[in-house]
Structure formats: structure tokens, C-alpha cells
Amino acid sequence: MKRRQLLGLAALGLLGGWALRPRDHGQVHDAYFAGLNRLMRAEGNGMPALLLDLDRLDANTELLAKRLPEHLALRLVAKSLASAGLLDYLAKRLRSQRFMAFHQPQLNQLARSFPQADLLLGKPLPAQAALHFYRQLPQHLGFAPARQLTWLIDSEARLSQYAELARALGQPLRIALEIDIGLARGGFADPQALGQALQRLRRQPGQLQLQGLMGYDAQVAHAPPWLSQERAFAQANARYREFVAVARGFTELWPAQPLLNGGGSLTYALHSRLDSPLNEVALGSALLKPGDFDTPLLEQHQAALWIASPVLKAVDGALPFLHPAQPLLAAWNRNRQRAYYLHGGRWPATPVSPPGLAYDPLYGRSANQERLIGSAASGLRADDWVFLRPAVSAGLFGDFGELQLLRGGRAVGRWAALPGG
Incomplete structure (x- = not known):
């Protein structure tokens, strides 16, 4: 009888521990970014871009x-x-x-x-x-x-x-x-x-x-x-x-x-x-409000600048040398279910859409194929676009060579970057 009680308590402990696992943060693009995703899939050149919402x-x-x-x-x-x-x-x-x-x-x-x-x-x-x-x-x-x-x-x-x-x-x-x-x-x-x-x-x-x-x-x-x-x-x-x-x-x-x-x-x-x-x-x-300028004094200003990058690969979130452990890792943390490799990377920026994506601290950063991890709930596929919010704009324009301009969710032109920008 005592053994059964101990087993029951152990099971309850495991269930309680399981309930403490990270919640699933994954979501699909909201209406604003879904529109930008459609725009970039239809009119983008397949290269990472710096977008300015006019x-x-x-x-x-x-x-x-x-x-x-x-x-x-x-x-x-x-x-x-x-x-x-x-x-x-x-x-x-x-x-x-x-x-x-x-x-x-x-x-x-x-x-x-x-x-x-x-x-x-x-x-x-x-x-x-x-x-x-x-x-x-x-x-x-x-x-x-x-x-x-x-x-x-x-x-x-x-x-x-x-x-x-x-x-x-x-x-x-x-x-x-x-x-x-x-x-x-x-x-x-x-x-x-x-x-x-x-x-x-x-x-x-x-x-x-x-x-x-x-x-x-x-x-x-x-x-x-x-x-x-x-x-x-x-x-x-x-x-x-x-x-x-x-x-x-x-x-x-x-x-x-x-x-x-x-x-x-x-x-x-x-x-x-x-x-x-x-x-x-x-x-x-x-006027652009990159991420480092999220302060109370600038609360009424709106973020107007985004980095857009196409998804080159949407794959299982397994890590090198840890493939056998991936089912358990993904079950414990659903935000490690999938890995998405971007075109380019290592920008001073934070992934913002779809929500729930993050850099993988166990894998590291890359300037060639940045790896983001997230849950299957993001719904991302290869050739979809991910949007990141720059931390700063200084020194960023020159990385892209130009700004791609948006108005009303449509592409309306381009502006070249200054040297040293």
C-alpha cells in the first residue's frame, strides 16, 4: 500500500514538473506582417532587405x-x-x-x-x-x-x-x-x-x-x-x-x-x-524608433524600420550530436520544435514576427545562415519571410545598401544609403 502511495506521489510530481515546462510562444504573422510576408514573397528579390514604413x-x-x-x-x-x-x-x-x-x-x-x-x-x-x-x-x-x-x-x-x-x-x-x-x-x-x-x-x-x-x-x-x-x-x-x-x-x-x-x-x-x-x-x-529607443519618453513614437529575410530552410530543431534527444527536448520546450535558417544574419536586431522566434543560444549566431528556433505554431515554410526589429539604425543602412519603402503595405520605391551608413 505504501509503495502504491509513493508511486502515485512520484507520478503527481512528474505531472507537476511537466506542467512547468515552457509555454508555446509560437504564433503566425499578425495582419500587418502577414501582408508584408505576401508582399516580399511576390515582389522581393530573395535577398535580405531593410524596410521603411513611410x-x-x-x-x-x-x-x-x-x-x-x-x-x-x-x-x-x-x-x-x-x-x-x-x-x-x-x-x-x-x-x-x-x-x-x-x-x-x-x-x-x-x-x-x-x-x-x-x-x-x-x-x-x-x-x-x-x-x-x-x-x-x-x-x-x-x-x-x-x-x-x-x-x-x-x-x-x-x-x-x-x-x-x-x-x-x-x-x-x-x-x-x-x-x-x-x-x-x-x-x-x-x-x-x-x-x-x-x-x-x-x-x-x-x-x-x-x-x-x-x-x-x-x-x-x-x-x-x-x-x-x-x-x-x-x-x-x-x-x-x-x-x-x-x-x-x-x-x-x-x-x-x-x-x-x-x-x-x-x-x-x-x-x-x-x-x-x-x-x-x-x-x-x-523618427525610426529602433529597439534600443523603447523608452517612456518615446512611447508615442512607432517602430518604422524592419529587417526582412527569407527563410531558406525550415527543418526539425535538432542540434548537432543531440539528434536522439530532440523528441524529448521538443516535447519539454515546444519553442525548440523547429529551426529556421535565414538568408544572412548576425544583425543587431531582434526577431519580432512571427512571434515566438528566438536566436538559438545552444547553436550560436551566423552572418551567413542565421538560425532561429520556434514552435510549429509559427507556420513558417521555406520562402516565407521573417521580420526583425533593429536595435539601432546607426551603421545599419550600409549593410543593405538601400531602404525599401512601404506605404499602405505596398512597395513604393527605394532610397540609397549614404557612405558610412
């Missing part, structure tokens, strides 16, 4: 325009929006010809594509890269660097290098000074360091023309639990104002209408509604 982009653009007050100018960040077609589209909708560049080849392309633009460097470049810009800039474009281009300076050493470059070129260079307002990523560390740099600049008249300051405050969006976001924002702004106060003391250097650039996709909403020292914000990612 309807969602328009909604993000309208939200941004509604939020930005009149005194806060907008500068579009080319590294996150690395397509001349995309930048032109946004510049017209948002009525801005201000762009922020981060790479020398991209800078040259922006000067060619937007000869009326105002360009600001988003990071300090070696003086040699700046020299290459001037060497590669055709003279007939109509773009005038002396009026339309501002280089970023982060140290006294770079200040001297750019002064020497100005002498070598025989023309003055416009500069902005990068200040550290809490991100701890370089730039002039405190107002005293900025003052010393301005003293040096004062001794080099005519070579470098100061336009203003640039301070990035991305740390505010990731404030620690013991510091509220609003307080972190106030601290960063207080630091910015301290730098401005020092710069204003150099009256012969400080322009009448200085550039006070900062913000970014992660914090532009705060600058739009709270007290800000800025007169210009730079952003790009908020």
Missing part, C-alpha cells in the same frame, strides 16, 4: 513637429538616418536644412546632396580627416564650408591642430566646442577647462571662428534609481549653463547668436517641455 515615419514626424517649440531648432542626425533620400524627405517635412554628420565620406556626400545645408560635426574628427574633406570637395557645388560647416573641437590639442589646418588651407574654420555635461564621454570637462581653451583661441585670431557649444545628455534617459530623470535633466542643464556663462565672458569670441546644440532622441521630449538652455536639438533615431 506611414509610421510620417506619424513620428508629425509627433516631433507638434512637440518642438518654435525656439528650438531641429538638426537631423545623418548617422541614424543615413540616406540622402530619407534626409531630403524629412528635411522638407520638418522644414530644416540642418544636418549633423559623423564620418568624413558621409560629410562630403551631404555637401554634394544638400549644397544649401548647414552641417555640424557630431564628433571630433582627426585633422587629417578634415583635410581629406577639403581635398575631396568639388569647387563648383556651391557649398561654402566657411559659412555652412562647423567642426567639433573637444580639447586644446585638437584646437591647435585645427588652427594649423586653417593656416595650411588659407581659410578660417568654423568650430563648436564639445562640453561634458555629465555623459563622461570627453569634451571639455568643466567650465575652467573651457575657459583655458578660449584663452588659447583668443591668442589665435582669425583662424578659428567660434560658433557655440555642443553638449550631449544621453545619460539623463538612463538615470539611476536614486536619481529621478527630471533631476538628472536639471543637473545636466545647470552644467550647460555654467559653460555658457564662461563662454559669454569672451565677448570678442562669442557670437551674437551662438549655437547651443544638444539633446538627442532619448531626451528631446524633455527639452521640448521643460526648461532648457538649448536653442537646437539634434536627433534621428526617434
Whole structure:
């Protein structure tokens, strides 16, 4: 009798344990992605593609325009929006010809594509890269660097290098000074360091023309639990104002209408509604909203960018050397029932459709045939398409060479990527 009771308890234990197995996360494409799957099966070229939903982009653009007050100018960040077609589209909708560049080849392309633009460097470049810009800039474009281009300076050493470059070129260079307002990523560390740099600049008249300051405050969006976001924002702004106060003391250097650039996709909403020292914000990612920008401040923005890849193989989810164990593994975790091999891979992206797909940590990543695992409930077959959401857009466009444009679920054109995008 006791033995039967023990056997019964053991059976109940096994049943209870079995009930704790992972639930089946697999689902078929929802209506939106089912439509994209049909589109790519019918009109795709069988290659991985970067898709931009113009309807969602328009909604993000309208939200941004509604939020930005009149005194806060907008500068579009080319590294996150690395397509001349995309930048032109946004510049017209948002009525801005201000762009922020981060790479020398991209800078040259922006000067060619937007000869009326105002360009600001988003990071300090070696003086040699700046020299290459001037060497590669055709003279007939109509773009005038002396009026339309501002280089970023982060140290006294770079200040001297750019002064020497100005002498070598025989023309003055416009500069902005990068200040550290809490991100701890370089730039002039405190107002005293900025003052010393301005003293040096004062001794080099005519070579470098100061336009203003640039301070990035991305740390505010990731404030620690013991510091509220609003307080972190106030601290960063207080630091910015301290730098401005020092710069204003150099009256012969400080322009009448200085550039006070900062913000970014992660914090532009705060600058739009709270007290800000800025007169210009730079952003790009908020308009596409890749995965790393899922923050409360960007909650109303919509994801507009997808990676689409065809399924090359839809097979049993067995692992090398563990084929005999696959029935048990699949029974315990139905999300390991099937394996789907994509065309290409190792993108900085997360599978989003069909739901329930995941990278296989036991198999690893691949740039050639990325392996995803999922349940049979996904309904995927070879030549179906899987959709992934990029974590970031910066550095991604160049991997695909172009953006494929969608409107109303239909393909409506393509935009080429910028070099270095």
C-alpha cells in the first residue's frame, strides 16, 4: 500500500514538473506582417532587405513637429538616418536644412546632396580627416564650408591642430566646442577647462571662428534609481549653463547668436517641455524608433524600420550530436520544435514576427545562415519571410545598401544609403 502511495506521489510530481515546462510562444504573422510576408514573397528579390514604413515615419514626424517649440531648432542626425533620400524627405517635412554628420565620406556626400545645408560635426574628427574633406570637395557645388560647416573641437590639442589646418588651407574654420555635461564621454570637462581653451583661441585670431557649444545628455534617459530623470535633466542643464556663462565672458569670441546644440532622441521630449538652455536639438533615431529607443519618453513614437529575410530552410530543431534527444527536448520546450535558417544574419536586431522566434543560444549566431528556433505554431515554410526589429539604425543602412519603402503595405520605391551608413 505504501509503495502504491509513493508511486502515485512520484507520478503527481512528474505531472507537476511537466506542467512547468515552457509555454508555446509560437504564433503566425499578425495582419500587418502577414501582408508584408505576401508582399516580399511576390515582389522581393530573395535577398535580405531593410524596410521603411513611410506611414509610421510620417506619424513620428508629425509627433516631433507638434512637440518642438518654435525656439528650438531641429538638426537631423545623418548617422541614424543615413540616406540622402530619407534626409531630403524629412528635411522638407520638418522644414530644416540642418544636418549633423559623423564620418568624413558621409560629410562630403551631404555637401554634394544638400549644397544649401548647414552641417555640424557630431564628433571630433582627426585633422587629417578634415583635410581629406577639403581635398575631396568639388569647387563648383556651391557649398561654402566657411559659412555652412562647423567642426567639433573637444580639447586644446585638437584646437591647435585645427588652427594649423586653417593656416595650411588659407581659410578660417568654423568650430563648436564639445562640453561634458555629465555623459563622461570627453569634451571639455568643466567650465575652467573651457575657459583655458578660449584663452588659447583668443591668442589665435582669425583662424578659428567660434560658433557655440555642443553638449550631449544621453545619460539623463538612463538615470539611476536614486536619481529621478527630471533631476538628472536639471543637473545636466545647470552644467550647460555654467559653460555658457564662461563662454559669454569672451565677448570678442562669442557670437551674437551662438549655437547651443544638444539633446538627442532619448531626451528631446524633455527639452521640448521643460526648461532648457538649448536653442537646437539634434536627433534621428526617434523618427525610426529602433529597439534600443523603447523608452517612456518615446512611447508615442512607432517602430518604422524592419529587417526582412527569407527563410531558406525550415527543418526539425535538432542540434548537432543531440539528434536522439530532440523528441524529448521538443516535447519539454515546444519553442525548440523547429529551426529556421535565414538568408544572412548576425544583425543587431531582434526577431519580432512571427512571434515566438528566438536566436538559438545552444547553436550560436551566423552572418551567413542565421538560425532561429520556434514552435510549429509559427507556420513558417521555406520562402516565407521573417521580420526583425533593429536595435539601432546607426551603421545599419550600409549593410543593405538601400531602404525599401512601404506605404499602405505596398512597395513604393527605394532610397540609397549614404557612405558610412
